[in-house]
Amino acid sequence: MAKNIASISGFPEWLPAERLVELQVLDTLRETFELHGFSSLETRAVEPVSQLLRKGETSKEIYLLSRLQDSNLDIDRQMSKGKRLGLHFDLTVPFARFVNENAGHLVFPFKRYQIQKVWRGERPQDGRFREFIQADIDVVGQGELAFHHEVELALVMGEALSKLGLPAVTIRVNNRKIVQGICEGAGIEQVEDALRCLDKLDKIGADQVREELESVGIRAEQADVLLKMAQISGSKSESIVSAVTALGYQSELLDEGLAELRAMLEEGERRAPGLLVADLKIARGLDYYTGTVYESFIEGHEDLGSICSGGRYDNLIGDGKKKYPGVGLSIGVSRVLSRIMAANLLVPSRPVPTVVYVAVNDEEHRGESNAIAAALRARGISTDVADKAAKFGKQIKAADRRGIPFVWFPGDVDEVKDIRSGEQVVADCHTWEPPQQDLKVQVLAPPLDVEG
Amino acid sequence: MAKNIASISGFPEWLPAERLVELQVLDTLRETFELHGFSSLETRAVEPVSQLLRKGETSKEIYLLSRLQDSNLDIDRQMSKGKRLGLHFDLTVPFARFVNENAGHLVFPFKRYQIQKVWRGERPQDGRFREFIQADIDVVGQGELAFHHEVELALVMGEALSKLGLPAVTIRVNNRKIVQGICEGAGIEQVEDALRCLDKLDKIGADQVREELESVGIRAEQADVLLKMAQISGSKSESIVSAVTALGYQSELLDEGLAELRAMLEEGERRAPGLLVADLKIARGLDYYTGTVYESFIEGHEDLGSICSGGRYDNLIGDGKKKYPGVGLSIGVSRVLSRIMAANLLVPSRPVPTVVYVAVNDEEHRGESNAIAAALRARGISTDVADKAAKFGKQIKAADRRGIPFVWFPGDVDEVKDIRSGEQVVADCHTWEPPQQDLKVQVLAPPLDVEG
Incomplete structure (x- = not known):
């Protein structure tokens, strides 16, 4: 099967036979999400730049829009008012905006799926595109959201991914409350820095992470604790809990996180054996997560990186008065598809719909x-x-x-x-x-x- | 049912219940197109500005992209090389580019459907959006394309639209060869100007069209002929042919156009009675059409304008050496949907997928x-x-x-x-x-x- 035939780097296109594979993948995801009662949502492709820049770290990746006949003055004026439009770079920011705007029309907890293209101006690499499809599911409550939805989301994504016919997928889970609890116990105040450093563990190794931790003011014995914690992984809840307990800290937050992680693993073992693995080095780059965080890997294709990630967020959506805690997971569909095509993981029985x-x-x-x-x-x-x-x-x-x-x-x-x-x-x-x-x-x- | 809830003018969004209507419409179109052996294609959202500006008249409507970190110098450099990217404003330009790039991988005649969002920076009005969905079908040949595909396309679109459950749709057809033949016969050299003026007939009336025709140098008696021709319409091929013949001109081109229009009406009458009506004032704004042109209207909703338009194009796609004549029809899905929602033409049996x-x-x-x-x-x-x-x-x-x-x-x-x-x-x-x-x-x- 031919590979993707992008004539502009980072903007993949498929020939008709490969498009049939893409359609089948998208249909399977949609069917699974709808079977679980998720409503379809599609948001516009653009957001005001003020909305897109709320998370500073991705600011460089944004594509801004201007009309051919706009003057530079027009553009500067739009920009200074935050009204200039840019293409969305994920589906979480538009969803948060949509919920804020339309809360009065929605029934909570609100379960939605959203399968759309997103755009990022970053340098294209193998499996990383400038235009790509994401498939997201989120559940958002009004004021509160029960923990069981954090389990539900992992199981729905596990089911959807397993139906694609790919090699087995493992969802690796952690809980921010554990990391935060350990940091509190060990007197580490730079929690976000710690997360950012731990996130690189697989890429740069323990020694370099230790150096980076120390460079942000985390002491050697504190770094030891973090690195020890980050080595804890497995699917047996008992051994995870005892390994964390053995680190020697205790707090309400840590207990809560451990109880949630344990419930996640046990419920996973009952309903989808082998799907969930605890992995305490999973950090996720985004700072808005407050509970479970997820990353997912295809067996034999771990080099692709996480193909489905997300987490619980308590403070992302809200207008000051109301809070909408949520949990979401997002598949990088184009990344998975590029591997499916390149490695011939799925092929269509014929290249046309015609019988x-x-x-x-x-x-x-x-x-x-x-x-x-x-x-x-x-x-x-x-x-x-x-x-x-x-x-x-x-x-x-x-x-x-x-x-x-x-x-x-x-x-x-x-x-x-x-x-x-x-x-x-x-x-x-x-x-x-x-x-x-x-x-x-x-x-x-x-x-x-x-x-x- | 709530109306569309755009918080940025021209960028419509739907609540979950309305999204179910949109999905049903899109699914029905897709199913019908696939039943007729059309392959799905999806092209990237962006094209180089040089590609988008090939048709000068739409240049004002284009959204250009820049990255937040691009300098003005970067942008000017991209622009001067024609490499700056813009969002596509229709699906025909990207399809033409795709066929040129990938002809070696396609089997001709190549039948494809494409359902995607497009963007235009024009002023939003009722039913006119800045971001909207088009659903296109095209058949493209290599070197040649048989006329029967011009009939096929109208019938496929008629079937697709009839399956939506809307009031009856009529497809009004004309043939550029007739207009061109009449112009030749009457010694009118300003064919494109004549088409542009006739296109406004319904909007501004015969008197003003006559004035405009004369303002581009078309003489009064020539304008008479054009306006007489433009009044010819109906579904009986006999009377259409005799009315055109009565204008008193004859040429090979005119005969060819008349024979095609007659075959179109007769085949339509056999296979989808009532769907096709000849209407010799149908001009279409684009100058690349060379045979049949189509516009379509929903009964009782003619004020919406044409919801599905297109035509035969012989010289749009090609690289100088090879020619790819084609015929295409495009539904303005979002325009239809906005009316469906506003007039409650279709409603979902429940607002969620859940049973x-x-x-x-x-x-x-x-x-x-x-x-x-x-x-x-x-x-x-x-x-x-x-x-x-x-x-x-x-x-x-x-x-x-x-x-x-x-x-x-x-x-x-x-x-x-x-x-x-x-x-x-x-x-x-x-x-x-x-x-x-x-x-x-x-x-x-x-x-x-x-x-x-």
Whole structure:
């Protein structure tokens, strides 16, 4: 299968066969989210720059808009008022804005999914694009949000990802309350700095993290505690709890975090064994998380990085008076797709939606072929009619070149040929059915190569 | 139903219930296009400004992109090289670029559909947005493209629009070869100017069109001919042909155009009676059309303007050496949707995807409710679990506020209540099925008001 064919770096496009894989992935996500009662939402692609710049750290990645006929003065004026528009770089910021604006029209807890393109002006790399699709689910409460939604979100995403037909996905979870509790216990005040440093553990290793921790004023024995904590991981709640307890700190916050992490693991083990693993080095870059944080990895493709991340946020949405605590998880769909295509993890059973190609005997009888096509389509069978009344051999070749499995020959008695097997049978367009596996394009993992 | 809730003028957003209507419309279009063998394509949202400015007339409507950290010098440099990026304002320009770039990977005639957002910086008005969805189908040949595809496209769009459940849609067709043939015959050299003036006929009336025609150097008796031609309309091919013939001109081009228009009407009458009407004032603003041109109107909503337009283009796509003649039609989905919502033309049977709300007896037994939900979902029934183990009355109210029709009560023997009728029955989560019309949200025209 051809790779993505971006003619502008960072803006991937797919050929029709690969687009079928993308559609199947998006459909599966949507179906799973709807099965769990999540409502679809789509927000505009743009936000005022003032909204986008609320989180300073991503400011560099924003694409700003201007109209061709705007003067520099117009643009400066919009900019200074924070009214200039930019393309959204994630779906969380627009969702937070949407909830604030429309809370009166929503029923809480509000569960929504959102599958849209986002844009970031960063340097394109393998699996990192400037335009890409994210698929988010969030649950947001009004004033409060029960912890069980933090478990629910991981399980919904686990189910959605498992239905894609990819190698197994593991969701690694941590809880900010634990990190914060340990920091409090160890007298570390630079919690955000600590998180930022720990986030790099896999990339730069313990020694360099220790250096960075010390460079922000965290003492050597404090760094020891953090690095010890960051080594704790596993799926057995008992051993996680005892390993954390063994660090020797205690506080209400730490207890709460540990109880939540334990509940998360135990509920995960009951409902989706093997999906959840505690990993206390999971930090997440964003500072608005207040409870569970998640990162997810595809078995054998850990080099891709986390393909589905998020967390609990208590203070992100709100207008000062009201608070809307939430929890969200976001799949980097384009990143997953780029690997699916490059490594042939999923392939479509054919490159077009079409099942049947109706031959045309001669141009005067094109109407008969059109009528047959209409009858097949009326029963949900995707059908195309030959472009030209060429010799039948040529028409069969035209179907074959497109990857359409069946050619229909109109006559006194119609016949249909499976051009893969060569089998040709008498058929009636009002009753004939293709084999079930041919009706719709199937997107599946390719058969394993047989070793010679 | 609430109207669109744009907090930035021209960038519409929908609440979850309305989003269900939008999804249904988009799904129906997609299904119909795929039934007819059109492949899905999605192009990036951006194109180089040089590509976007190929058609000068729309230049003012383009949104240009810049990155927050770009210097003015960077921007000027990109601009002068034509490499600056802008958001696409339609799906035809990106499709033409895609075909040119990837012709080697495509099989011709290539049939694709494309449903995406586009952006225009124009002043927002009723039904005109700055961000909106278009749904396009095109067929493109290599070197040549048979006329029957011009008929096919109208019929596919007619079928797609009829399946939406809206009032009847009429597609009004004309043929550029007729207009051009008449202009040749009458010695009018300003064909493009003539088209531009005729395009305004409905808006400004015959007298003003005559003035405008004369202002571009078209003589009074020539203007008479054009205005006489523009009055010809109807669905009977015989009378159209004789009315055009009565204008008193003849040429190969005119004959060809008339033969095509006649074939279009006759084939339309056979396959979709009432769908196609010839209307010789249909001009279309774009100068790249070379054969059939289309505009479409919803009965009783003609004030919306054309909701689906397009035409045959022979010279739009190509790299100098190769030519890719095509024909395309584009639905202004957001414009149609804004009317659907405002006039309540379609409403969803409920505001959420969810069929069943499983009650929770107490927090200790949430697991049982989760297990019931999992069993229902495994059989495709969208299910949510109560947020809180409140009194049953409160849990029923929570389902009702969401518009979820069934509440499930776990027990030694489970029961399920249809909260619309109040009927409650014993049920097993491994076998119970909701009524077919409740399984998925249905989006339908609301029942007519009964006159008192």
